Amino acid sequence: MTKNMFSVIVTCSHEPQTHTTRLQVIRTDTAEEVSLDSSSFLIRIAMDDEMNVERCFIRHIASGREIYVHSGPGLGAFITSCLLSGTSDSRS
Numbered sequence: 001m002t003k004n005m006f007s008v009i010v011t012c013s014h015e016p017q018t019h020t021t022r023l024q025v026i027r028t029d030t031a032e033e034v035s036l037d038s039s040s041f042l043i044r045i046a047m048d049d050e051m052n053v054e055r056c057f058i059r060h061i062a063s064g065r066e067i068y069v070h071s072g073p074g075l076g077a078f079i080t081s082c083l084l085s086g087t088s089d090s091r092s
Contacts (some may be wrong), residue, residue: 008034012083045076 007028014021025034026073040061047054054075059066 045079047073047076 006011009026009028010021011024011026012021013024023036023068026032026087027034042057042059044057045054046057052073054071056071056075057066058069
């Protein structure tokens with residue numbers, strides 16, 4: 001098992017009356033809420049059909065810092081079905 005592991009539970013709750021979403025992050029090791037800075041991110045998911053790999057590009061808007069996350073097929077479908085509400089994207 002990896003010695004340096006950081007695990008959190010992220011809870012998203014949508015308030016339909018105000019059209020806002022609350023994001024709560026709890027550390028699994030201490031059960032304490034993690035304070036988050038106000039931030040905006042750009043997230044892009046691209047599929048490389050030849051390599052059967054999905055790449056997720058994340059940019060922190062304020063600082064311009066960027067990172068890529070690689071995954072097997074299913075990252076886009078996971079995000080669409082588990083995080084996005086009311087989308088018709090049928091990626092799998």
